[in-house]
Amino acid sequence: MADGTVSDHKPGEIRRTFSTLSTGQDQxxxxxxxxxxxxxxxxxxxxxxxxxxxxxxxxxxxxxxxxxxxxxxxxxxxxxxxxxxxxxxxxxxxxxxxxxxxxxxxxxxxxxxxxxxxxxxxxxxxxxxxxxxxxxxxxxxxxxxxxxxxxxxxxxxxxxxxxxxxxxNAARFRMAAGPGKSLLEFGLRRAQGPDGGLSASKYCYIGGFDGTSNVLAGKLFNIPVKGTHAHAFVTSFTSLDDLKNRMLQPADQSKSLQNLVEMSQTWLDRIEGLLEILKEETHKGELASFISYAMAFPTGFLALVDTYDVLRSGIPNFVAVALSLHDLGYKSIGIRLDSGDLAYLSLRAREIFTKIADKYNLPWFAKLNIVASNDINEETIHSLNQQGHSIDTYGIGTHLVTCQRQxxxxxxxxxxxxxxxxxxxxxxxxxxxxxxxxxxxxxxxxxxxxxxxxxxxxxxxxxxxxxxxxxxxxxxxxxxxxxxxxxxxxxxxxxxxxxxxxxxxxxxxxxxxxxxxxxxxxxxxxxxxxxxxxxxxxxxxxxxxxxxxxxxxxxxxxxxxx
Amino acid sequence: MADGTVSDHKPGEIRRTFSTLSTGQDQxxxxxxxxxxxxxxxxxxxxxxxxxxxxxxxxxxxxxxxxxxxxxxxxxxxxxxxxxxxxxxxxxxxxxxxxxxxxxxxxxxxxxxxxxxxxxxxxxxxxxxxxxxxxxxxxxxxxxxxxxxxxxxxxxxxxxxxxxxxxxNAARFRMAAGPGKSLLEFGLRRAQGPDGGLSASKYCYIGGFDGTSNVLAGKLFNIPVKGTHAHAFVTSFTSLDDLKNRMLQPADQSKSLQNLVEMSQTWLDRIEGLLEILKEETHKGELASFISYAMAFPTGFLALVDTYDVLRSGIPNFVAVALSLHDLGYKSIGIRLDSGDLAYLSLRAREIFTKIADKYNLPWFAKLNIVASNDINEETIHSLNQQGHSIDTYGIGTHLVTCQRQxxxxxxxxxxxxxxxxxxxxxxxxxxxxxxxxxxxxxxxxxxxxxxxxxxxxxxxxxxxxxxxxxxxxxxxxxxxxxxxxxxxxxxxxxxxxxxxxxxxxxxxxxxxxxxxxxxxxxxxxxxxxxxxxxxxxxxxxxxxxxxxxxxxxxxxxxxxx
Missing domain, CATH: 3.20.140.10 (nicotinate phosphoribosyltransferase)
Structure with a gap:
C-alpha cells in the first residue's frame, strides 16, 4: 500500500507461475x-x-x-x-x-x-x-x-x-520519474482493445512500473493492482443525507463504534482557519463520498480531490476525514489529482499537509501520498521535474499504452x-x-x-x-x-x-x-x-x-x- | 480476386454469424x-x-x-x-x-x-x-x-x-483513396499484440476496407483475406536451378503439360527490346521465385517486384511469366510495389503493361492490378493523388492499425x-x-x-x-x-x-x-x-x-x- 492505493496483490497467496498460463484462462x-x-x-x-x-x-x-x-x-x-x-x-x-x-x-x-x-x-x-x-x-x-x-x-x-x-516506453517513464516514485499503469480503457490492455499491463510491469489498475492483469500475471475511486463516485453523492451508515469501528476493536460524519464535520470546523477556507464552501456531496469511501476502506483511504475545487473543497474535505480516521486509529494514504496544474497543486497540497502535521504533531501527515494522473506523458514528467513538484505516484494511461510518440x-x-x-x-x-x-x-x-x-x-x-x-x-x-x-x-x-x-x-x-x-x-x-x-x-x-x-x-x- | 491477390473468402461457404462468436473460438x-x-x-x-x-x-x-x-x-x-x-x-x-x-x-x-x-x-x-x-x-x-x-x-x-x-481511421483512408480503389489491411504485425490485430482487421473492414491479410480474422469474422508473397520468398531462390518442378498443366485440361521455365526464358528474350533492358540484367533467383509462385497459383499470379530492381528486373521477370501463363490460358493478376517512389513506379509499370497490351493485342494486360504497400498513411494517399499515379490497391498496415496520427x-x-x-x-x-x-x-x-x-x-x-x-x-x-x-x-x-x-x-x-x-x-x-x-x-x-x-x-x- 506504500503507493497510496487500496490494494497490493499479496505475493504467494495466488501462486501462478508465468509458464502455467499456457493452459486454462489465458489472454x-x-x-x-x-x-x-x-x-x-x-x-x-x-x-x-x-x-x-x-x-x-x-x-x-x-x-x-x-x-x-x-x-x-x-x-x-x-x-x-x-x-x-x-x-x-x-x-x-x-x-x-x-x-x-x-x-x-x-x-x-x-x-x-x-x-x-x-x-x-x-x-x-x-x-x-x-x-x-x-x-x-x-x-x-x-x-x-x-x-x-x-x-x-x-x-x-x-x-x-x-x-x-x-x-x-515504460522504462523511459521510469527513468524520467526517477527510482523514488511509484508508477502505476492505468491504460486499459485506451488500449487497442481488451488484449492490448492486458499486454500493456504485463509489459509495462516488466519495463519498470510498480502496478496496474487492470484487475484481470493482476489475476493472470500476478502483478500488483491498484485503484481508488473516480469522479463519478464523488458525484454519486449530493449531501451528507446520502450517508446511511455513519458508524465506524475504531482500529482498536475493543472500542465502541464512532460517528464518522459528526467527527468529520467537527474537524472541518477546526481546520477552516488553518486552511483559510470557509467550511460552507466545501462540497457536501464530495465530503459524503469521502466518508463513504473511508468507511469502506479505513486502512486505505485515498481521495480524488479535484471534482469541484481542489484547494477550497477537495483537500479540506480530505483532511477532515483523514484526521477523523486518525482519531479512530487509522492512517490515511493520500490524495489523487486528475486535472489542473499538477506541479502547483501538488506543492500546495504538500504545504497544507505539512501545516497539519506541524499543528497537530502528526509527522506522517506531511508525507501523505500525492498521486497525479492527468494525461501524463514522458515530457510532462520532465517538465514537472524542472518546475518542482511534490508528486509521489504517477498514474499513466493513454501515452503509456498507445506509445503516442511512436x-x-x-x-x-x-x-x-x-x-x-x-x-x-x-x-x-x-x-x-x-x-x-x-x-x-x-x-x-x-x-x-x-x-x-x-x-x-x-x-x-x-x-x-x-x-x-x-x-x-x-x-x-x-x-x-x-x-x-x-x-x-x-x-x-x-x-x-x-x-x-x-x-x-x-x-x-x-x-x-x-x-x-x-x-x-x-x-x-x-x-x-x-x-x-x-x-x-x-x-x-x-x-x-x-x-x-x-x-x-x-x-x-x-x-x-x- | 478482383483486388489482385490470391484469395477471396467465398461468402456462404463458411456461414458464421457474428452473433455465434460469443461461444467457442472467439478472440x-x-x-x-x-x-x-x-x-x-x-x-x-x-x-x-x-x-x-x-x-x-x-x-x-x-x-x-x-x-x-x-x-x-x-x-x-x-x-x-x-x-x-x-x-x-x-x-x-x-x-x-x-x-x-x-x-x-x-x-x-x-x-x-x-x-x-x-x-x-x-x-x-x-x-x-x-x-x-x-x-x-x-x-x-x-x-x-x-x-x-x-x-x-x-x-x-x-x-x-x-x-x-x-x-x-479506415473510413478516412477510404475517402482519401476514393471508391474505385481496393484497400487491404496488413497491420497484424504492428498492432498492439494478437487481439489488437484482430480488432483492427474487424473494425477496418467496418470502416470501409475490402479485406485483410489476417487469416484468423478471416476465419472468425468472415472477412475476405488477401495475400501474395514476401521478399523472403524471392530471396529464397538463387537461380533457375532451384526449380525442381517446371511443368505446368494448361487451363485447358485436355492439353499436355508445358515447361514454364523455358517459356518464361523465351518471353524474356522476346520482350527485352520492348522493355529496353538486357535479359541478363534480370535477377534469375527472382525469376525462379516468380515461376514457383505461378506454378502454385496459376490463376492468382501477383508478384512482388521490388526485391532487386523494379524496372530492370522485377517487372521484366513478371511480364515474362505472365505472358507464359497467358499462353497456357491463365490471366495474371498484377504486381506489388513495396518500396521506392510509388507514384513514379506505378506510372512506369502501367506504361510497360500498356506497351505489352498494344504489342501483343492483350487489352487486359494494360489493366493489371498494381498494389502499393510501403508504410502508407492518409497523407501519402492524398499526395499520390496530387502527383498522379496508377495504383489500384493499397495494402496498409502500421499507420492504419496504430492510428499513428492520434x-x-x-x-x-x-x-x-x-x-x-x-x-x-x-x-x-x-x-x-x-x-x-x-x-x-x-x-x-x-x-x-x-x-x-x-x-x-x-x-x-x-x-x-x-x-x-x-x-x-x-x-x-x-x-x-x-x-x-x-x-x-x-x-x-x-x-x-x-x-x-x-x-x-x-x-x-x-x-x-x-x-x-x-x-x-x-x-x-x-x-x-x-x-x-x-x-x-x-x-x-x-x-x-x-x-x-x-x-x-x-x-x-x-x-x-x-
Whole structure:
C-alpha cells in the first residue's frame, strides 16, 4: 500500500507461475498458426510445390531504429513466442477454413503437410527477455525447414513488436520519474482493445512500473493492482443525507463504534482557519463520498480531490476525514489529482499537509501520498521535474499504452541463409540492408561493467575473449572502425527452442523485470538520457564485413548509373 | 480476386454469424467482469456499504473531440459490448482472487453480492453501430443500479474506444483513396499484440476496407483475406536451378503439360527490346521465385517486384511469366510495389503493361492490378493523388492499425443522473463539462437528405417533428443558436439491452459496414474533407440549455474570483 492505493496483490497467496498460463484462462487463446498473414500460407504452398520443404533456412528477427528518439530498446515478448511454439498445430477447423480460401487446384498433399506440421525441426536462439537491445542485432534467430520457419514470421512479429515497444516506453517513464516514485499503469480503457490492455499491463510491469489498475492483469500475471475511486463516485453523492451508515469501528476493536460524519464535520470546523477556507464552501456531496469511501476502506483511504475545487473543497474535505480516521486509529494514504496544474497543486497540497502535521504533531501527515494522473506523458514528467513538484505516484494511461510518440516498433523477420548459403535483400537505402548469413552476437563490456559495443560475427568465427583486442567495424561505413579490448564478453544469443522443446528455464515476469533493471544499469547514462542520447555502437567483425560486402557486390544487378 | 491477390473468402461457404462468436473460438475470451480497473470494484464496495446498491443511476458514454483533426467519428464496438453484457458473471475464481486483493475487513456480503450479480436490472440505449457520430452525444446510455453500472465503465470504454478510432481511421483512408480503389489491411504485425490485430482487421473492414491479410480474422469474422508473397520468398531462390518442378498443366485440361521455365526464358528474350533492358540484367533467383509462385497459383499470379530492381528486373521477370501463363490460358493478376517512389513506379509499370497490351493485342494486360504497400498513411494517399499515379490497391498496415496520427480516442463514461436527480462534474475547462440528466438525441435532416444537426434534450421533452421549427442551441455558448426546420428526424438512441436480454436484431459485420456507408453518405462533404473540415453542429434544446446552466450555478462552490 506504500503507493497510496487500496490494494497490493499479496505475493504467494495466488501462486501462478508465468509458464502455467499456457493452459486454462489465458489472454492468448488467439495466438495460433492462423494468426498470420495469408501470404505466409501461400508462400508455404509455393515452397512445398517447389520441393523446397527440406531446405534449411535461417531467419533473423530485428529492428532497424530505436523507438521514441532514444538509443535503446527493451526486448520483450519472448515467453509468448515460446508458448506459441509449444502449441503450434493446425486444427482440423483451420484446415477446413484454408480449403475455402485457397484455390480449388491446391493439392491435397499440402493440407496433409500442414495437418502434420510441428516445430520439432525448428531451432530458436534468442536474447534473454528483458535485455537492453539495439538496432540490427538479431533478437531471435530461427532456423529450420524453409516453409515452416517462414510461416512463423507474422505471429513472432506481433508478439515481439508491441511487447518491446511498450516495455521500452515504460522504462523511459521510469527513468524520467526517477527510482523514488511509484508508477502505476492505468491504460486499459485506451488500449487497442481488451488484449492490448492486458499486454500493456504485463509489459509495462516488466519495463519498470510498480502496478496496474487492470484487475484481470493482476489475476493472470500476478502483478500488483491498484485503484481508488473516480469522479463519478464523488458525484454519486449530493449531501451528507446520502450517508446511511455513519458508524465506524475504531482500529482498536475493543472500542465502541464512532460517528464518522459528526467527527468529520467537527474537524472541518477546526481546520477552516488553518486552511483559510470557509467550511460552507466545501462540497457536501464530495465530503459524503469521502466518508463513504473511508468507511469502506479505513486502512486505505485515498481521495480524488479535484471534482469541484481542489484547494477550497477537495483537500479540506480530505483532511477532515483523514484526521477523523486518525482519531479512530487509522492512517490515511493520500490524495489523487486528475486535472489542473499538477506541479502547483501538488506543492500546495504538500504545504497544507505539512501545516497539519506541524499543528497537530502528526509527522506522517506531511508525507501523505500525492498521486497525479492527468494525461501524463514522458515530457510532462520532465517538465514537472524542472518546475518542482511534490508528486509521489504517477498514474499513466493513454501515452503509456498507445506509445503516442511512436506507436509501432518496426521489427522485421529476414531470411539470411538457405542450405548454408547466405541471402540478402538489397536496398537503395543502406539502413535497410540485411546482414546476411547465420550470425553470433557478443556484448563486450569495459572494466567499469558498462557495455561498450555489440559485435556480430559469422558463426564459424571465434568468439572474442576478455583481454584480447578485437576489431569492431561499422556494418556499412568503411571508415568507422575501432579496436576494443573487452574486460568481459557476453554471448547474447541463447538456444531457447530445440527438438520441439523449450530448452531454457522458464523465467517468471519478476525474473524478466529484474533482468531489465540490471541490463539497463549496464548501459552508460549518456545512451539513456532523454535529450540527444549518444548512439550505442553495434558492429561487425572484419570477417563479417568482408563477407557482406562481397555478397552485396555479387548480388547487385549489373546496371548503368542513371 | 478482383483486388489482385490470391484469395477471396467465398461468402456462404463458411456461414458464421457474428452473433455465434460469443461461444467457442472467439478472440474475446478475456472480456469478462475482471477486465476492469480496480477502482470500479472498490467503488462498488463503498457504494454497497453505503446502502446505495439500489440507487438508480444513468451514465453516458461519449467522446469530446473527433480524432485525426477531423469532424466525424464512426461508432463501433457495440456488438462486443452486448456480448460482454450477455456473459456478465463473476466466477468463483474471480471472487477468490478479489478476496486476495481487497482488505481483510471487506465484508462477506459484498462477495456474495458480486457472485449473485447479473445485468437483468440494467438497460442500455445505444446509437446503432456503424453510425457517424459527434462529440458530446451519448453513444451509449446505461441505466440501472449505481454500483453495477459503475462496474461496467472500463470494459465498455475499452471495447468502444479503439474500435471507433480504427473504424474512423479506415473510413478516412477510404475517402482519401476514393471508391474505385481496393484497400487491404496488413497491420497484424504492428498492432498492439494478437487481439489488437484482430480488432483492427474487424473494425477496418467496418470502416470501409475490402479485406485483410489476417487469416484468423478471416476465419472468425468472415472477412475476405488477401495475400501474395514476401521478399523472403524471392530471396529464397538463387537461380533457375532451384526449380525442381517446371511443368505446368494448361487451363485447358485436355492439353499436355508445358515447361514454364523455358517459356518464361523465351518471353524474356522476346520482350527485352520492348522493355529496353538486357535479359541478363534480370535477377534469375527472382525469376525462379516468380515461376514457383505461378506454378502454385496459376490463376492468382501477383508478384512482388521490388526485391532487386523494379524496372530492370522485377517487372521484366513478371511480364515474362505472365505472358507464359497467358499462353497456357491463365490471366495474371498484377504486381506489388513495396518500396521506392510509388507514384513514379506505378506510372512506369502501367506504361510497360500498356506497351505489352498494344504489342501483343492483350487489352487486359494494360489493366493489371498494381498494389502499393510501403508504410502508407492518409497523407501519402492524398499526395499520390496530387502527383498522379496508377495504383489500384493499397495494402496498409502500421499507420492504419496504430492510428499513428492520434492513437487513442478519449471516450468517457459519466454519471449524469441518480434517482431522477441530474448530476454533473464541473470543470474549469468548459469542453470537459458533463451534460447532466437523462437525455434523448435526435438527428435532424434537411430536404436533400443531409444531416443538419444533432439535438439533445431532456427525456421529458417532446421529440422534434418534421416540418416543425425547433430551436437548437450550442450547449455552452449563449450566443450560438439557430432555428431549424427538419425535413426528417431520426431518434439516435435505441434500446439494445433490457431485462437481461439483447432486444434488437443482431447485426452482422456486413450490416454494420453498410450502415457506416449510408450514414457517412448522409454527412455533407464539407464535414468530411481532409483539410479544415466544417464542424458538424451538436446542439441542445432551450429546455436542456436552461436546465444545465441552472444546475451549473447551483453546483459551483461559492468562491472569490482570484
Amino acid at each position: 492468448n487463446g488467439v495466438v495460433q498458426p492462423l494468426l498470420t498473414d495469408l501470404y505466409q500460407i501461400t508462400m508455404a504452398y509455393a515452397h512445398w510445390k517447389s520441393e523446397k520443404r527440406t531446405d534449411h533456412a535461417v531467419f533473423d528477427l530485428y529492428f532497424r531504429k530505436n523507438p521514441f528518439r532514444g538509443e535503446f530498446t527493451i526486448f520483450a515478448g519472448l515467453h509468448e513466442c515460446l508458448k506459441f511454439f509449444n502449441n503450434y498445430t493446425f486444427s482440423k477447423s483451420d484446415i477446413d477454413y484454408l480449403r475455402t480460401i485457397l484455390p480449388p487446384s491446391t493439392e491435397e498433399g499440402f493440407f496433409q503437410y500442414l495437418s502434420d506440421m510441428d516445430l520439432s525441426q525448428v531451432t530458436m536462439y534468442a536474447i534473454p527477455e528483458g535485455s537492453v537491445v539495439f538496432p540490427k542485432v538479431p533478437l531471435l534467430r530461427v532456423e529450420g525447414p524453409l516453409p515452416i520457419v517462414q510461416l512463423l514470421e507474422t505471429t513472432l512479429l506481433t508478439l515481439v513488436n508491441y511487447a518491446s515497444l511498450v516495455a521500452t 506507436p509501432a516498433l518496426g521489427c522485421v523477420f529476414k531470411l539470411v541463409e538457405v542450405d548454408g548459403v547466405a541471402r540478402m535483400k538489397l536496398s537503395q537505402d543502406m539502413e535497410k540492408m540485411t546482414l546476411p548469413g547465420k550470425k553470433n552476437v557478443f556484448r563486450l563490456y569495459g572494466h567499469d561493467g558498462h557495455a561498450l559495443v555489440d559485435l556480430m560475427m559469422q558463426e564459424k568465427e571465434e568468439a572474442p575473449s576478455p583481454g584480447q583486442r578485437v576489431l569492431c567495424r561499422h556494418p556499412f561505413e568503411e571508415s568507422k572502425r575501432a579496436y576494443v579490448i573487452p574486460a568481459s564478453v557476453e554471448p547474447l544469443l541463447k538456444k531457447y527452442w530445440f527438438e520441439g522443446k523449450i530448452c531454457q528455464p522458464v523465467q517468471s515476469l519478476h525474473d524478466i523485470k529484474s533482468r531489465m533493471e540490471s541490463s539497463l544499469r549496464s548501459l552508460r547514462a549518456d545512451h539513456k538520457r532523454a535529450l540527444n542520447p549518444t548512439p550505442y555502437k553495434v558492429s561487425v567483425t572484419a570477417g563479417l564485413y568482408q563477407f557482406m560486402h562481397d555478397l552485396w557486390l555479387h548480388n547487385a544487378p549489373i546496371g548503368e548509373l542513371s | 474475446n475470451g478475456v472480456v469478462q467482469p475482471l477486465l476492469t480497473d480496480l477502482y470500479q470494484i472498490t467503488m462498488a464496495y463503498a457504494h454497497w456499504k453505503s446502502e446505495k446498491r439500489t440507487d438508480h443511476a444513468v451514465f453516458d458514454l461519449y467522446f469530446r473531440k473527433n480524432p485525426f483533426r477531423g469532424e466525424f467519428t464512426i461508432f463501433a464496438g457495440l456488438h462486443e459490448c452486448l456480448k460482454f453484457f450477455n456473459n456478465y458473471t463473476f466466477s468463483k475464481s474471480d471472487i477468490d482472487y478479489l478476496r486476495t486483493i481487497l482488505p481483510p475487513s471487506t465484508e462477506e456480503g459484498f462477495f456474495q453480492y458480486l457472485s449473485d450479480m447479473d445485468l437483468s436490472q440494467v438497460t442500455m440505449y445505444a446509437i446503432p453501430e456503424g453510425s457517424v457520430v459527434f462529440p458530446k452525444v451519448p453513444l451509449l446510455r446505461v441505466e440501472g443500479p449505481l454500483p453495477i453500472v459503475q462496474l461496467l465503465e472500463t470494459t465498455l470504454l475499452t471495447l468502444v474506444n479503439y474500435a471507433s478510432l480504427v473504424a474512423t 492513437p487513442a480516442l478519449g471516450c468517457v463514461f459519466k454519471l449524469v443522473e441518480v434517482d431522477g436527480v441530474a448530476r454533473m462534474k464541473l470543470s474549469q475547462d468548459m469542453e470537459k463539462m458533463t451534460l447532466p440528466g437523462k437525455k434523448n438525441v435526435f438527428r435532424l435532416y434537411g430536404h436533400d437528405g443531409h444531416a443538419l444537426v444533432d439535438l439533445m434534450m431532456q427525456e421529458k421533452e417532446e421529440a422534434p417533428s418534421p416540418g416543425q421549427r425547433v430551436l437548437c442551441r450550442h450547449p455552452f455558448e449563449e450566443s450560438k443558436r439557430a432555428y431549424v426546420i427538419p425535413a426528417s428526424v431520426e431518434p439516435l438512441l435505441k434500446k439494445y439491452w433490457f431485462e437481461g436480454k439483447i432486444c434488437q436484431p443482431v447485426q452482422s459485420l456486413h450490416d454494420i459496414k453498410s450502415r457506416m456507408e449510408s450514414s457517412l453518405r448522409s454527412l455533407r462533404a464539407d464535414h468530411k474533407r481532409a483539410l479544415n473540415p466544417t464542424p458538424y453542429k451538436v446542439s441542445v434544446t432551450a429546455g436542456l440549455y436552461q436546465f444545465m446552466h441552472d444546475l451549473w450555478l447551483h453546483n459551483a462552490p461559492i468562491g472569490e474570483l482570484s
